[in-house]
Amino acid sequence: MKPKLLQHGRLPPTIESRLAHDYNVQALWSEADAKEFLQTRGSEFVALATNAISGASRELIAELPALRVISSLGVGLDAMSLETAKQRGIAVGYTPGVLNDCVADTAFALLMNVARRVSAADRFVRTGQWPNASFPLSSRVSGKRLGIVGMGRVGQVIAKRSAGFDMTVRYSNLQPVADVAYQYVESLSELADWADFLVIAVAGGAETEHLINAKVLNALGPRGYLINIARGTVVDEAALVDALVNRRIAGAGLDVFANEPHVPQALFELDNVVLLPHVSSATEETRLAMGELFLDNLKIFFSTGRVTASALE
Numbered sequence: 272m273k274p275k276l277l278q279h280g281r282l283p284p285t286i287e288s289r290l291a292h293d294y295n296v297q298a299l300w301s302e303a304d305a306k307e308f309l310q311t312r313g314s315e316f317v318a319l320a321t322n323a324i325s326g327a328s329r330e331l332i333a334e335l336p337a338l339r340v341i342s343s344l345g346v347g348l349d350a351m352s353l354e355t356a357k358q359r360g361i362a363v364g365y366t367p368g369v370l371n372d373c374v375a376d377t378a379f380a381l382l383m384n385v386a387r388r389v390s391a392a393d394r395f396v397r398t399g400q401w402p403n404a405s406f407p408l409s410s411r412v413s414g415k416r417l418g419i420v421g422m423g424r425v426g427q428v429i430a431k432r433s434a435g436f437d438m439t440v441r442y443s444n445l446q447p448v449a450d451v452a453y454q455y456v457e458s459l460s461e462l463a464d465w466a467d468f469l470v471i472a473v474a475g476g477a478e479t480e481h482l483i484n485a486k487v488l489n490a491l492g493p494r495g496y497l498i499n500i501a502r503g504t505v506v507d508e509a510a511l512v513d514a515l516v517n518r519r520i521a522g523a524g525l526d527v528f529a530n531e532p533h534v535p536q537a538l539f540e541l542d543n544v545v546l547l548p549h550v551s552s553a554t555e556e557t558r559l560a561m562g563e564l565f566l567d568n569l570k571i572f573f574s575t576g577r578v579t580a581s582a583l584e
């Protein structure tokens with residue numbers, strides 16, 4: 272008999288088909304009244320499939336008394352109540368590592384785009400302005416100063432990419448990272464003041480909420496750019512909009528927002544921002560690799576009682 276699995280949040284279509292092949296899958300979003308469904312049938316499910324955005328809240332886990340394993344497609348755990356899972360002895364699998372390259376590539380795509388004004392220049396050509404005007408000068412990337420907030424798996428790949436652009440790297444982190452050659456800067460404002468580009472690569476959640484506030488943005492200054500491929504919650508979004516509208520920073524490249532999929536309307540009017548719909552890991556190759564690890568976490572759990580990549584270790 273296939274194990275009964277509740278699916279909360281969408282997965283790539285090929286992964287959903289493979290999931291349905293091996294498990295008795297019930298999609299939570301297809302229920303008209305999810306709350307009532309959970310109250311009457313929540314006790315049937317031994318597995319929960321989710322993604323980094325949908326996560327698994329304390330309330331959801333509480334509705335699933337027979338739950339033994341959660342598998343999440345993604346690396347972010349800010350929407351997952353790890354504490355509840357731990358208390359209940361539920362295994363939690365996630366997909367670290369396999370998305371570092373694409374997320375770092377996206378950080379650079381945003382950085383290059385906003386500094387060299389790629390999207391703005393594209394709009395300039397498409398709207399027929401080229402024959403009548405010259406496009407304003409942009410900002411050089413090569414040789415500049417890159418401040419990385421969070422020198423974890425993704426931060427380290429971003430730093431590696433920057434070598435190709437002859438950039439100097441400094442970073443901030445909860446504490447200095449062993450075996451990292453770049454200079455550690457304890458104060459975020461100091462790092463922002465030094466940097467031409469400040470890239471956010473920390474995990475989301477309560478500990479990092481509004482880490483990037485008006486003070487840090489003011490330190491980044493009118494020649495500095497902010498790049499965020501982490502979580503919208505890390506930035507005080509109102510302060511960021513204010514800094515961008517009033518040109519207190521040069522620009523921003525954003526893949527993530529505080530209240531996705533809603534983006535502050537004021538940003539739509541600005542030419543010095545590049546806005547992406549949370550796609551940093553969204554390549555065919557990486558989503559497939561994430562999907563493989565996501566499936567593997569479940570498969571290994573049902574044969575050994577442990578997931579391959581545990582979020583609790």
Ligand code: 8YV
Binds near residue numbers: 281322324549
């Ligand atoms: C995805 C992410 O948006 O892994 C994460 O933390 O934010 C992204 O890779 C998400 O997992 C898609 O389902």
